Amino acid sequence: MKKILIADDKATSRELLRTVLERQGYVVMEAADGEEALQKALAELPDLILLDLQMPRRTGYEVLGELRKDPRHAALPIIALTASAMQGDRERALAAGFTGYLAKPVPLAHLREEVQRLLQTKE
Amino acid sequence: MTHQDPNSQGAARHESSLESRYRKLLHAVPDAILEVDQEGRITILNEAAERMFGYTRAEFLGLKVESLVPAAMRSGHVKHRSSYAAHPNTRPMGTGLELQGQRKDGSLFPVEISLSPNWIEGSLHVIASVRDISERKAVENRIRVLREQYTAELTMKNEQLEARNQEVERANRLKTEFLASMSHELRTPLHTIIGFSELMAEQLEGPLTEKQQRFVGHILQDARHLLELINEVLDISKIESGRLELKRESFDFNACVEEVMAGIRHQAATKNIELENRNAFHDSLYADRVRLKEILYNLLNNAVKFTPEKGRVWIEAARQDDALHISVCDTGIGIPEKEQPSIFEKFYQVGDTTGGIREGTGLGLPITKHLVELHGGTISVASQPGKGSSFRMVFPLIQEQAA
Numbered sequence: 001m002k003k004i005l006i007a008d009d010k011a012t013s014r015e016l017l018r019t020v021l022e023r024q025g026y027v028v029m030e031a032a033d034g035e036e037a038l039q040k041a042l043a044e045l046p047d048l049i050l051l052d053l054q055m056p057r058r059t060g061y062e063v064l065g066e067l068r069k070d071p072r073h074a075a076l077p078i079i080a081l082t083a084s085a086m087q088g089d090r091e092r093a094l095a096a097g098f099t100g101y102l103a104k105p106v107p108l109a110h111l112r113e114e115v116q117r118l119l120q121t122k123e
Numbered sequence: 124m125t126h127q128d129p130n131s132q133g134a135a136r137h138e139s140s141l142e143s144r145y146r147k148l149l150h151a152v153p154d155a156i157l158e159v160d161q162e163g164r165i166t167i168l169n170e171a172a173e174r175m176f177g178y179t180r181a182e183f184l185g186l187k188v189e190s191l192v193p194a195a196m197r198s199g200h201v202k203h204r205s206s207y208a209a210h211p212n213t214r215p216m217g218t219g220l221e222l223q224g225q226r227k228d229g230s231l232f233p234v235e236i237s238l239s240p241n242w243i244e245g246s247l248h249v250i251a252s253v254r255d256i257s258e259r260k261a262v263e264n265r266i267r268v269l270r271e272q273y274t275a276e277l278t279m280k281n282e283q284l285e286a287r288n289q290e291v292e293r294a295n296r297l298k299t300e301f302l303a304s305m306s307h308e309l310r311t312p313l314h315t316i317i318g319f320s321e322l323m324a325e326q327l328e329g330p331l332t333e334k335q336q337r338f339v340g341h342i343l344q345d346a347r348h349l350l351e352l353i354n355e356v357l358d359i360s361k362i363e364s365g366r367l368e369l370k371r372e373s374f375d376f377n378a379c380v381e382e383v384m385a386g387i388r389h390q391a392a393t394k395n396i397e398l399e400n401r402n403a404f405h406d407s408l409y410a411d412r413v414r415l416k417e418i419l420y421n422l423l424n425n426a427v428k429f430t431p432e433k434g435r436v437w438i439e440a441a442r443q444d445d446a447l448h449i450s451v452c453d454t455g456i457g458i459p460e461k462e463q464p465s466i467f468e469k470f471y472q473v474g475d476t477t478g479g480i481r482e483g484t485g486l487g488l489p490i491t492k493h494l495v496e497l498h499g500g501t502i503s504v505a506s507q508p509g510k511g512s513s514f515r516m517v518f519p520l521i522q523e524q525a526a
Contacts, residue, residue: 010311016318023327054307083310085357086303104314105350108321 002119003027005046007037007063008081009055013104017050020108021115034058038066045072048119050102053082053093061096068097077118081106155253159188161246163204175255177227188251193225208247211240216251224253233260295364302360309353317346355486359469362493369411369497373523376408376447380438383419391427391436398427399437404447409523414494421491422451422514429512430455445520452513458506466504467492 004026006017011032018028029044031037035057041049049067053060060080067073079100080093090101100114149156155172157165168183176183176191188204189197203216216222216236224234233256241248320343322328324336331339361367380402391398408415419438426436434454441448458466469489495502499519506512 010315012315013311013318016315016322019322019328020318083307083314084303085306085310085354104310105317105346106314108318108325 001025001027002047003029003044004115005029005031005037005040005044005049007031007034007040007049007055007060008052009033010052013052017111020111024112024115026115034060034063038063041067041073041076042070046076048077048079048115050079050081050115051098053080053084064097079114079118152252153254155251155255157183157188157191157251157253158241159204159249159251161208161248163188163201166248172253175226175253176224182227191224191253193223193231196223204249207238207240207249211247211249213237213239224255232257299360299364299366302357306353306357310350313346313350313353317343317350320346355490358490359486362490367493367497369414371409371411371521371523373407373409374412376440377402377405379408379412379416380419380440383416383423384438386420387423387427390424394427394430395433396427396430397433397435398423399435401437402440404440404442406442408447408518409521410498410518411494414497418491418494418516419449419451421487425487426451426453426455426512429453434511442520447518447520449516449518450513452511454511457508457510457512458504459508460506463504463506467502 004021006014006021006028007030008014008017009032014030014032018030021028029040029046031040034055037049037051037055038058040046041063051060051063055063058066060082064078064080067076067078077099078097079102080098081102081104082089082093083104085103089103093101100118102111102114150170152169153171155175156167156169157172158167160166165183165186165188168180172178172183173180178186189200192200214237216238222234222236223231225231235254235256237252239250239252241250320339323331323339324343326336358367377400380400384398384400388398423436423438430436430453436451436453436455439448439450439452467488469486492502495516495518499521500516502514502516504512504514
């Protein structure tokens with residue numbers, strides 16, 4: 001079973017994502033800030049990470065930077081998740097090394113497709 | 124005064140009268156006229172000279188011309204006098220220098236002096252015409268002071284303007300930052316409101332009664348509407364700050380039209396509105412695909428919104444020369460002629476005639492117009508109340524490599 005780490009400082013958002021992804025049959029882990037996300041990613045080696053960009057302690061970009069330094073996480077699918085809707089956000093995220101980008105509010109169908117697509121690509 | 128005095132000894136009566144006329148002429152001149160001999164002694168003078176320097180005629184005669192020059196300049200003047208003797212011609216004295224005269228009482232005043240040689244029996248006399256330029260200098264000074272004041276004022280005004288510009292820039296930046304963070308803060312709860320509503324509507328966590336399904340449907344619909352409004356406000360602020368840029372790419376235009384139509388089909392179906400794609404342009408288009416979809420969606424959404432049950436809404440598109448003509452048409456309530464010029468203005472909403480339909484920000488059409496214009500295109504409306512509206516756009520066809 002594929003393991004997915006959800007990193008978001010909003011508990012309601014984590015519950016939403018967890019509910020949707022568990023229904024799809026994934027094992028879900030949660031992190032409530034950037035530092036926790038980094039520690040869990042390094043310890044648990046998830047198959048995919050949904051990483052909110054604006055989190056306390058470490059931003060999504062910082063977590064991404066740390067993870068990409070580790071060869072085990074160099075090719076890990078990491079999806080940027082953000083409620084910011086500024087032009088160029090997606091490009092900036094992809095250029096920084098994110099594998100995917102989802103803008104909040106994320107239509108659930110879109111979330112399911114994107115997660116499935118990236119996990120398939122990984123195999 | 125370079126005239127040779129025609130007067131000589133033993134003059135006739137007639138000549139004497141002529142001499143008196145010349146004398147009058149000499150005294151009538153407002154400039155001081157002096158004749159100086161080779162040793163620098165003053166030999167002839169007019170009345171203006173007496174008034175200007177404060178010496179009487181008697182005091183003048185025999186006075187060395189250097190007495191009329193400020194003490195500091197006297198030794199220099201003697202030298203200049205001998206150098207003039209080497210090249211005697213008519214010319215202004217001390218070109219480029221600020222010359223000064225000294226009155227009997229020692230006071231100084233600015234002068235302009237013109238020199239002319241006057242040969243008398245083989246001996247070089249010099250005629251000096253001295254003009255008191257105090258008044259002119261005073262005017263010049265006044266002008267200079269005024270100019271300096273004016274320049275200083277202008278500099279101050281410019282600095283104020285510069286400061287004001289910086290303030291405006293700062294305010295604009297703050298506004299943009301505020302909008303960005305507000306948009307972020309509003310989307311965060313909408314993310315979970317829409318997400319959980321979707322989850323409930325899917326009924327995977329348990330069945331809902333028909334009423335509950337309808338309620339969840341309302342929450343979802345209005346939450347999505349709220350999201351659209353937030354997006355529009357953000358868009359207009361990007362447009363106003365000139366930060367909205369197109370990302371052009373080549374794409375299948377008809378597929379794009381179909382996608383937009385699919386997004387509006389549900390809305391149209393609930394009102395039994397017939398939705399039709401009459402596109403005749405089946406090439407690829409080089410434009411901002413996301414923004415073009417936004418344009419078409421805005422117009423189609425309006426068309427469906429303002430068309431009564433069982434009406435028709437359609438898109439026509441065709442190439443004409445080097446342009447793509449697109450029209451979004453409906454058989455809706457139409458727009459009164461007097462309101463038509465205003466509908467592209469920000470926050471404008473057609474008044475009583477919309478039959479109570481006033482939802483929206485009033486930003487949809489202004490944004491649409493901006494997006495069309497960013498593509499180099501134009502948009503106009505033709506409408507007849509009760510019959511329908513058609514929004515016509517013309518997009519210049521741009522080649523990918525040329526852009």
